[in-house]
Amino acid sequence: MSPCPICGTDCPADWLTCANCGWDVTPESRLAIAQQPSHLHWGRSLWQRLQRELALTQRFEAIEQRLAQLEHDRLEHDRLSQDESGQISAGISPGISPGISEFDDIYHPLGFHLAQQEWREADAWTWERILEVAGLNRGGWLDGDEIAAFPQGELQTLDELWYAYSEGRFGWSVQAEIWWGSGGDYNQFCDRVHWRSGRTWLYYEELNFARQAPRGHFPVLPWRKRACYGLGGLTAAETLNHWMTRFPPLS
Template identity: 30%
Template structure:
């Protein structure tokens, strides 16, 4: 094709790219002064039969007119000409000097949340114009978004509908049909893959692109919830709950549950409680407005209230949190400790006030039912406020859900992800407790992982005592093992070695059974507290 002149006007200079839908060339316009560069896209129908070709030509004419209309937007390439020549269809469009977004979005590279919001907003503003023209792009991905070299603006290219020409064929019934689905796996939602694209299908693609940019992970490498089909991605990056919520809704599996207009998305990004800072918003309860009571889930050996159906998020001031709750619990000391960032003392005080709220009973899977929801709400608000959103039950709860956990279902693997995310579990599975930290190893500093605190110990079947014993047994077991080796090497007395070996087997058996008991009680208590979540949701706090 190089040096070929199309329509006696457009001279092909070089090939820019080739895909399943056709070939793109760089060309010059011989009819204009200075011979400006342009882009020529060649589309070849796969079925040469006359009936199919005529349908393809009609479709090409229709889509070309749409592209010409869209090209009036400064961030969509202008269409200069479209024609058929030699059984091939050609589009001549404005040449955009710059690079596509694969230069900015690629595996291993993460962009900041502020950059992601800016990119998301800019794409949506252009896409809003496209949707207002009653057009669905159908193939949004980094390769189809250019950044102009001169001014840094982005441009949408390669609209998908015209690509259907490539797949047109004749069925056995004599009807024309397309054999291809326009779109790219990973960016294409289920309804589009089924041949029924919606306007919100474009929102799905933009959402996935933004998630890819934030995490540095290719879109086809995210796990999916086996029961819902939802993408699990938040464990890969620290992101504000507000942006996370927007992206989650954009990429919901069921198109009916997504945003149905770009204005909705832009409004949530632009107004209300949204902040680009992942740790600057708090939760409040407007006076006199009833809300669903927080429920609780046991994650690890700590209580995580599931604060569901919260009212609109507002900045939290000291006046929003009463020093004494309706149940008579005084939170002044906890507030003062948190205000001075005495995290360890505040964590201990949290255990104390929760015990008081449970009517003085030990915090276990049964007595925790006694804690009023309003007290859990106050404790959470204090932690969130004075840590700037870094600590708190609601923070833990969101991370717990974001890592793929479900309130009523204990999942070993996703539970590990949660533990690693909040810093309660080391990223290894070997060791005495599988990498899980004891209460003695909790980090009471601001530098701890997001959601690391509060760490509220729950006494489930003597679990606290058991963990302490396990730690001591672990240390003793190591000493016994070392002693066994030394006895065999240096002492030479077989009986000593044998006795040490028997003792070692006994200790390991006890510790192994204890670990099993600890793990079993953990699963049991998790399920029980999750059941409690449903009960607490039936009540209301004021």
């Protein structure tokens, strides 16, 4: 029994290929790969990429299920509201669990904008929601401690809605992948999400609000006016770093 050189699964000596990843695990192949480390590296990185894509696909499917459930509950809610319209006035509430109905009430505007691909409205709504949850007034901003203390469930829900409705193009988890892939370099990040064009930092009005806006373009968390201006006492890079720390890199 020895581990597969690609995925690490323990392979009995009589296996020809790894049952997990399909790699050739014969002694001949092991010898050849030992002499060609670049092939081994290529195989491993391909395998890791597949694993990441699989994880993203599974996550996306889970969100789709959740959205379908929400839509189902919403329709059920509407139906019951109509059926029982007479009874509601008599004091009988529609038969829907308060958790889901509350979720729907709160996030419906965001789901609506995202479904219409109204990225500008969705982004504005998201920003106001963040300030509201953080207990800040309109036009405020969050400092590092406030970002660190921002409720995880709220962050995840907002991210999942963005991710699901944009079919994996937008959301903080997408931005985090780009951020960590850029080594936490704000300039590089901005080039990749097109918050900077050439050497020119974009103003908010110059963002791409079209259907095919670049990957990671939204939502906008670390700045509101121009991509090179910070918020409050923090630079845009510092603010983004605080938020991205909430989405640590996949191991």
